[in-house]
Amino acid sequence: MQYIMTFFWTFLLTEMLTYVVSSMNGSEFSFMTGLMLSILATIILFILSTLITDEHAGQH
Incomplete structure (x- = not known):
């Protein structure tokens, strides 16, 4: 479920x-x-x- 929701919000944004x-560039x-970028x-x-685990976050 975590992966689905991550993709959903990434896709939406x-x-x-x-x-x-x-729209700002005036292009189509x-x-x-957007799908490929998401x-x-x-x-x-x-x-x-x-790559960023809890043990690495505690070291910095």
Whole structure:
């Protein structure tokens, strides 16, 4: 469930960001661009969450 909700919120925020940026640039909104960026951002978040564990957070 954690992975699904992480992807859902990443997808939602990335699509909003894609819409706003494309609107400001005056270009056409592309749903697939936002989808690909959200998949990439979700994978990066999962990798970072495995690299940063509780024991590493306590050391700094």
